[in-house]
Amino acid sequence: MKRAHISRRGFVQLAGAAGVVPLGLASAQALTAEAAIGRIQAELGGEWPPAGPDGFKAGSPSTVVKGIATTAMATLNVLKQAVQANANLVLTYEPTFYSRADGRTPESTPGRGPGGVDAADPVLKAKRQFIETNGLVVFRLRDHWQARKENDMVTGLAGALGWSTRRMKTGDALYEIPPASAEATIGSIRSKLNLRGGLRVVGDRHATIRRVLLFPGSMAPATMWQRYSEVDLIVAGEVREWENTHYAADMFTAGEKRVLVTTGRIVSEEPGMRACAEWVKTVVKEVPAKWIGVGDPYWRPA
Amino acid sequence: MTASEVVELIRKNQGIPWNDRSTRDTFKVGNPDSTVKGIATTMMTTFDMLKRAHAAGLNMVITHEDTFWNDRDDTRELTENPLYKLKTEYVLKNDMVVWRDHDHMHAMTPDYTVLGELRSTGIKGIERVTMRPGILTIPETTLGELAAQVKRSSGARALRCVGDPKAKVSKILVGPGYATPRMTPEVDVVIGGEQQESDGGFDNVEYVMDAVSLGMPKGVIMLGHVISEQAGMEDFGNWLRTFIHDVPIQFVPAEEPYW
Numbered sequence: 001m002k003r004a005h006i007s008r009r010g011f012v013q014l015a016g017a018a019g020v021v022p023l024g025l026a027s028a029q030a031l032t033a034e035a036a037i038g039r040i041q042a043e044l045g046g047e048w049p050p051a052g053p054d055g056f057k058a059g060s061p062s063t064v065v066k067g068i069a070t071t072a073m074a075t076l077n078v079l080k081q082a083v084q085a086n087a088n089l090v091l092t093y094e095p096t097f098y099s100r101a102d103g104r105t106p107e108s109t110p111g112r113g114p115g116g117v118d119a120a121d122p123v124l125k126a127k128r129q130f131i132e133t134n135g136l137v138v139f140r141l142r143d144h145w146q147a148r149k150e151n152d153m154v155t156g157l158a159g160a161l162g163w164s165t166r167r168m169k170t171g172d173a174l175y176e177i178p179p180a181s182a183e184a185t186i187g188s189i190r191s192k193l194n195l196r197g198g199l200r201v202v203g204d205r206h207a208t209i210r211r212v213l214l215f216p217g218s219m220a221p222a223t224m225w226q227r228y229s230e231v232d233l234i235v236a237g238e239v240r241e242w243e244n245t246h247y248a249a250d251m252f253t254a255g256e257k258r259v260l261v262t263t264g265r266i267v268s269e270e271p272g273m274r275a276c277a278e279w280v281k282t283v284v285k286e287v288p289a290k291w292i293g294v295g296d297p298y299w300r301p302a
Numbered sequence: 303m304t305a306s307e308v309v310e311l312i313r314k315n316q317g318i319p320w321n322d323r324s325t326r327d328t329f330k331v332g333n334p335d336s337t338v339k340g341i342a343t344t345m346m347t348t349f350d351m352l353k354r355a356h357a358a359g360l361n362m363v364i365t366h367e368d369t370f371w372n373d374r375d376d377t378r379e380l381t382e383n384p385l386y387k388l389k390t391e392y393v394l395k396n397d398m399v400v401w402r403d404h405d406h407m408h409a410m411t412p413d414y415t416v417l418g419e420l421r422s423t424g425i426k427g428i429e430r431v432t433m434r435p436g437i438l439t440i441p442e443t444t445l446g447e448l449a450a451q452v453k454r455s456s457g458a459r460a461l462r463c464v465g466d467p468k469a470k471v472s473k474i475l476v477g478p479g480y481a482t483p484r485m486t487p488e489v490d491v492v493i494g495g496e497q498q499e500s501d502g503g504f505d506n507v508e509y510v511m512d513a514v515s516l517g518m519p520k521g522v523i524m525l526g527h528v529i530s531e532q533a534g535m536e537d538f539g540n541w542l543r544t545f546i547h548d549v550p551i552q553f554v555p556a557e558e559p560y561w
Contacts, residue, residue: 053501073500073508075508075511075512075515076511076512076515076516077511077512077515080515094500094501094508095500095501095505095508098504098505098508098509098512099501099502099503099504099505100501100502100503116503116504117504117509121487122487122516122518123487123509123512123513123516123518126512126516127512197462197463198462200460200462200560200561201560201561202559202560202561205561218498218499218501221371221372222379224371225371225379225380225383229384237499238498238499240373240480240496240527241495241496241526241527241528241559242346242367242368242371242373242479242480242527242528243368243371243372243373244371245559245560246346246348246367246368246371246559247371247385248559249348249349249350249557249559250348250349250350250371250385250389251385253348253349253350253353254349254385254388264499265498265499265500266499266500266507297464297499297507297511298462298463298464298524299462299463299464299467300453300461300462300463301446301449301450301452301453301461301463301467302446302450
């Protein structure tokens, strides 16, 4: 099996280099989205329940894959760039259809209005139409990518911040960086991430920053309560203002010299999905894989 | 008058059936039988706010948001937390008492948080001020101009926007705190306090980004949670004065937390 697989791939590479792919053979080699995803799932392991967030969100799994794009969020703009890059399988960390329900039957969310989106919504319809017209397949890859023991959501963010060699121990998101003032450290974070108006800071601006906890995505209160006192700075994607922001403000009032920075959820997840593209290349070798950035959704008025 | 008696008066005057199962609208710390010397109304019981209330001689705090950094004010995981001990000891040492009015405030007409939000953002023209006040039509402007006006008027330092600043807009939907309204085809701009950026019940951010890609004039203005509900607690204090006359009542703001 293995030998046959290698020789087939070798032949496709040769044929591709010559610019000629014999019709019958090409279809025999064709990698479907289902097969590519199957390989990714096997590599990541674990259970993939149909009710979980990870899974196919749009397009046909039998589509032949020409290229793979990874992204923090499959916005329409990202999908357009994927089409231009000839990538028709899109792996997205966040939902595609504007809610955790992500295109499934909306769930009721008490007190927050109905969950999900009406199938007749013009934005939703236009996005579905774009996906169909361009033969795209969208797969959400969140839980299993995040749960991988290497956790490239964290190492990717550390890399983007220039702190890759500063990790204190494997398996944890603690970093020890050269000491600098909070203002200088935040200036550095601003310059290294793809930010516009999303970054917000709470805490002591005169603190000296040495020990940092990275938490891409959304950070719950329990993490804040357990870990804020260990570090000078937490860099998170987002927190709830009346929970963790409140805690950081109270710590400041109590005289603690610490800082909480939120970059925005998407901005914090971009480097990890950039790393995902590099990983995908090692798992699916027949087609190119690339990362497509979303950018900071937020801006500030004059 | 005791803190419990103040709460009884509020229940009676709020005029809506009381939900005893609310995990939010309860005493959070301090003795409900304490004699009230003065009442501070506030958006959120920050430690800083507690100190200013105490300095002003106000020992009962009526707060819209939480005291112990989680929505339910569940303190089971906090008993050994040094900040929890510090804050709790401060309240007890100074004979203060904290009670929260959140769910019932939002059920009132007017919803004072929305009334205050409208005043602080300078948005006029809504007659029936409830938690979900319906679409308001304003004279056409651009999203950028509207956002700049809202920022000036509210004084929010960390106000954030999504959408095309040049988009022409006139249909506005306003909501308080985390109850940022969901964008719909009929609405141009949603104004709220805060909202999970993605993966929630409805994700305004991605929806508006896609609407912009399609050339639709849509935007979101996020004031920050504290800013959006802050002014309403001043109105709530004014309302308390209509039936509580024996003790001073003062609005003590929770400062916007961001640099």
